[in-house]
Amino acid sequence: MRDRATKSSRYYRLRRRAxxxxxxxxxxxxxxxxxxxxLWALSxxxxxxIEVYQFPPSFLPWPxxxxxxxxxLAKLPFFRFMGNTMVITLASTVGQLCSASLAxxxxxxLNWRGRDFWFVCMLATMMLPGQVLLIPHYLxxxxxxxxxxxxxxxxxxxxxxxxxSIFLFRQFFKGVPAELIDAARMDGAGELRIxxxxxxxxxxxxxxxxxxxxxxxxxxxFMMPLIYLSDYQQYPISLGLRMYQQxxxxxxxxxxxxxxxxxxxxxxLLFFFSQRYITRSLLLTGSKG
Amino acid sequence: xxxxxRSRRGRETLNGYLFAAPWLIGxxxxxxxxxxxxxxxxxxHWDGISMDTIAWVGGGNxxxxxxDPDLGLALWNTAYYSFISVPLGLGIALGLALLxxxxxxxxxxxxxxxxxxxxVGGVATIMMWIWVFNPDYGLLNSLLLEICRILAWCGWxxxxxxxxxxxxxxxxxxxxxxxLMSTWETGASxxxxxxxxxxxxxxxxxxxxxxxxxxxRKFLHVTIPQISPALFFNLVMGVIGxxxxxxxAFLMTDGGPNKSTLFYVLYLYNKAFADFEIxxxxxxxxxxxxxxxxFSALVFRSGKLWVYYEGxxx
Numbered sequence: 001m002r003d004r005a006t007k008s009s010r011y012y013r014l015r016r017r018a019x020x021x022x023x024x025x026x027x028x029x030x031x032x033x034x035x036x037x038x039l040w041a042l043s044x045x046x047x048x049x050i051e052v053y054q055f056p057p058s059f060l061p062w063p064x065x066x067x068x069x070x071x072x073l074a075k076l077p078f079f080r081f082m083g084n085t086m087v088i089t090l091a092s093t094v095g096q097l098c099s100a101s102l103a104x105x106x107x108x109x110l111n112w113r114g115r116d117f118w119f120v121c122m123l124a125t126m127m128l129p130g131q132v133l134l135i136p137h138y139l140x141x142x143x144x145x146x147x148x149x150x151x152x153x154x155x156x157x158x159x160x161x162x163x164x165s166i167f168l169f170r171q172f173f174k175g176v177p178a179e180l181i182d183a184a185r186m187d188g189a190g191e192l193r194i195x196x197x198x199x200x201x202x203x204x205x206x207x208x209x210x211x212x213x214x215x216x217x218x219x220x221x222f223m224m225p226l227i228y229l230s231d232y233q234q235y236p237i238s239l240g241l242r243m244y245q246q247x248x249x250x251x252x253x254x255x256x257x258x259x260x261x262x263x264x265x266x267x268x269l270l271f272f273f274s275q276r277y278i279t280r281s282l283l284l285t286g287s288k289g
Numbered sequence: 290x291x292x293x294x295r296s297r298r299g300r301e302t303l304n305g306y307l308f309a310a311p312w313l314i315g316x317x318x319x320x321x322x323x324x325x326x327x328x329x330x331x332x333x334h335w336d337g338i339s340m341d342t343i344a345w346v347g348g349g350n351x352x353x354x355x356x357d358p359d360l361g362l363a364l365w366n367t368a369y370y371s372f373i374s375v376p377l378g379l380g381i382a383l384g385l386a387l388l389x390x391x392x393x394x395x396x397x398x399x400x401x402x403x404x405x406x407x408x409v410g411g412v413a414t415i416m417m418w419i420w421v422f423n424p425d426y427g428l429l430n431s432l433l434l435e436i437c438r439i440l441a442w443c444g445w446x447x448x449x450x451x452x453x454x455x456x457x458x459x460x461x462x463x464x465x466x467x468x469l470m471s472t473w474e475t476g477a478s479x480x481x482x483x484x485x486x487x488x489x490x491x492x493x494x495x496x497x498x499x500x501x502x503x504x505x506r507k508f509l510h511v512t513i514p515q516i517s518p519a520l521f522f523n524l525v526m527g528v529i530g531x532x533x534x535x536x537x538a539f540l541m542t543d544g545g546p547n548k549s550t551l552f553y554v555l556y557l558y559n560k561a562f563a564d565f566e567i568x569x570x571x572x573x574x575x576x577x578x579x580x581x582x583x584f585s586a587l588v589f590r591s592g593k594l595w596v597y598y599e600g601x602x603x
Contacts, residue, residue, distance in 0.1 A: 023391055030385070031402045034473065040428040041417040057431050099311035111298070112305025122312070125320055129533055129581055131554055132574045135330060135561055136323035139337070159315025166312065191304045213408070220411025222536045227562060238412040242540065245416060253420055260413040267409040275401050278408075282480050 045069070045257035052253050065254070072255035073262065075247065080233065081240030082263070088150050088225075088236055089218040092157035096214040097207065100161030104169025105195050109181060126163045138227060152228045153221070157214075165210045172206040172281070173199055209281040212274045216267055237263045330571035337567035350572035360573070362548055363556040366464065370552065371531040374468040378475040379523055385475075386482035400483075407476030415540050418470050422456035422541075429456065457542050460549045467537050467550060478523040485519035486512070514597040521588070521596045528584050532577065553577055 039059075044052055046064040051057075073079065106112065107119050141152040160166070176199055184194045200207070222238040229235060232243065241263060244256045306313065331351070334344045354360055385403050389396055406414070421428045430453045440448035454462040489512060497507045513520075535554040538544060544551040544559075557577065561570035 020391075020393065023388065023393060027388055027393070027396075027399045030388070031399055034402050034406065037414075037417055037421050037428065037473070040421055044420060053426055055426055055431070056434070057426060057428075099315070102308045102310075103312035106305045106308035110301050110305040110308060112302040113298075114302075115305055118309065118313070118316075121316060125316070127529065127581065127585055128320070128324075129529070129574070129577055131533065131557055132327050132578050133320065133323045134557075135337075135567055135571050135574065136326040137319065138561075139326070139567075140323065156315065156319055158311060159319055160312040191308070195308070216408055222412055222540075223558075241412045241416055245419075245540070256416055257420060260416045264409060264413040267411075267413075268405075271405060271408050272401070275404065275408075279400065279404065279480060282484065 041257045042261055044254055045261050047254055049252065049254055068254050068258045069262065072244070072252075072258040075252075075255060076240060076243055076259075077233070078237075078240065078259060078262070081235055081237040084234060085219060085236040085238070088153050089215055091150070091154045092218045093211060093214045095154065095158030096161035096165055097211055098161075099158055100165035100210060101169045101200065101203070101207070102195070103160070103166045104173055105191075105199060107166065108170040108173035109176075109199070110191065122163050122166060134227075141228065147228055148230055148234065149228075150234075153218075153224050157218070161210075161214070165214065168206055168210055168281070169203070172203055176202055205277045205281045208274055208277040212270060212278060215270065219267060327571045327574060330568055331575050332572075333568040335567045336565045337561075338565065346568065350569045351576070353569065354572060354576060359548070359551065359556060363551050363553045366549065366551055367532055367534070367553040369464055370468060370471075370534060371528060373465075374471045375524065375527040375531050377468065378472050378527060379478060379520070381472050382475045382478035382523065383482050383520075385479045386486055389479070389483055390486045403479055404476035406474045407479075410474065412536070412540065415537055418537075419457070419541055422466055424453065424455040424458055427456070430454075457550075458546060460547050463542055463546060463549045467534070467541070470537065471531070471534075478527065481519050481523055482516060485516035489515040517596045518598060521592050525585055525588050528588065529581055532581055532584075 043059055043061060045068055046066070047058075047061040047068075048065050051061060103122075107115065107122070137152070137156075141147060144151075146152050146155075180198055181194055184198055189197075219236075220238060221236070225236050225239050229239065232239075235243070241256070241260060244252075244259045247255075332345065332347055332349075334342075334346045334349070336342045389400050389403070424430055433453050437448040437451055437453075456462050456466045493511050493515070494507060497511050502510070533554050534552050535558065538550045538552050538555050539558070542550040544555050553573075554577070557570055557573045560566045560573060
């Protein structure tokens with residue numbers, strides 16, 4: 001009897017180990033599929049032009065042509081594009097963080113007349129396709145003389161910061177213990193003080209999440225600069241890469257890939273350093289519905 | 290006491306409006322107001338430049354839209370893209386989330402890899418995909434050719450004569466190409482599924498075990514109902530997002546070849562910013578809004594049948 005029990009437990013252990021092995025194999029295979037396009041572009045960025053147009057292609061270009069990078073970045077004002085992107089992105093991200101966290105606090109922690117009505121309005125804007133606002137925004141900003149400036153890309157971020165960001169802040173602020181806030185109110189602290197000194201310092205994970213997601217969203221933005229900017233000296237990198245694509249009919253694939261890889265690098269670094277916070281706070285909001 | 294409560298409430302109302310002020314100003318000035326402007330523009334004919342060219346056309350723009358063959362094509366292309374990419378993306382996201390929900394060591398690395406394409410990206414990754422899809426020197430066809438060679442080596446000689454797809458340069462393959470690309474960026478839905486999966490109470494699985502339910506039955510009768518709110522959220526967001534596909538088509542194919550990737554928003558963009566038909570483009574934007582509302586409402590209505598909420602009496 002005892003012998004049978006150990007036998008079956010050994011069988012189950014073996015089966016579990018085999019199952020686990022298969023899962024690892026599956027996950028690794030899928031990870032390879034997900035990474036392959038990136039590695040493919042990286043490989044092209046190190047190839048000389050003749051090798052780019054060679055079939056069958058080589059995966060490991062040897063020796064790596066590092067000069068592709070210096071030549072690509074010199075071909076167009078690459079660093080200017082990156083600098084422009086940084087200015088637009090930082091200015092909008094800070095605006096989004098400020099306005100979204102303030103609104104999130106109002107929806108989560110203040111009991112004001114009309115709150116529920118405005119909250120529904122806020123959620124409803126998630127359904128509204130941006131295209132409905134595209135043309136009126138253009139007309140408004142054109143009349144304000146904002147075309148060919150960064151204002152149309154930055155100012156809206158300071159006025160709301162996106163329904164999803166507000167929602168994330170609200171979800172988190174709702175979880176702050178009421179005693180903390182009530183105690184501060186007893187002590188006569190104003191709401192701005194409570195928001196700035198008690199609630200925000202606790203909200204590090206959400207600040208990072210919303211900050212990083214907004215940063216990346218603004219960095220990637222393509223349609224807005226396409227509409228509002230016409231002087232290439234003002235272009236962010238999204239429009240700059242399009243210029244690389246158009247240079248000489250797009251034949252210089254190795255330059256295009258090199259420029260794309262450098263453009264991607266800040267996002268990749270930011271993602272790897274912050275993904276721990278992002279996944280955690282997104283997993284958290286999901287749990288509270 | 291009563292006046293104290295009232296004044297406290299009054300103070301909170303004032304504070305509430307002050308805190309929400311940036312958003313409120315944005316909502317009224319940049320959402321509500323522009324919506325009304327856009328609605329009005331939809332009844333006008335205007336090149337957007339000179340005030341002299343404004344003319345009232347009533348429902349003319351909408352009547353024109355019904356008869357516009359290019360718009361019909363754009364709708365078909367968008368529906369094709371949406372109705373395949375959304376379910377496919379959700380399926381893949383759920384599969385990945387199920388995989389990541391297994392108690393494996395080092396799973397965080399895989400989570401990072403699967404989620405990454407959804408966050409980084411933009412124009413840089415679109416450029417990357419253009420090169421992946423290159424029919425003569427690209428990654429996809431190189432791999433496919435390798436597979437054909439292996440098949441031929443195994444004795445299936447005909448594999449070598451197969452013509453490889455021209456991907457974004459072919460009428461038939463351009464939309465599947467963009468769909469394939471969209472599945473690569475499905476990580477956000479995956480995270481939402483993962484959150485839902487981690488919140489399924491263990492007790493439900495134990496109860497199912499006692500009833501002798503197998504893996505598949507547990508998935509179908511415990512997991513799916515429990516994560517149905519996440520499925521619902523991803524479905525709504527997926528539909529809304531997929532109807533707005535723009536940059537890929539603009540940069541990779543410019544609507545071509547043969548208008549096979551002329552998506553709705555690309556058509557709208559061309560009408561507004563290339564042809565300067567402000568009135569017609571505004572009407573198109575509202576038609577898109579109504580279509581999105583229609584499909585959202587459809588999902589919401591159907592959601593009553595299949596979405597299970599905790600603590601709900603059924």
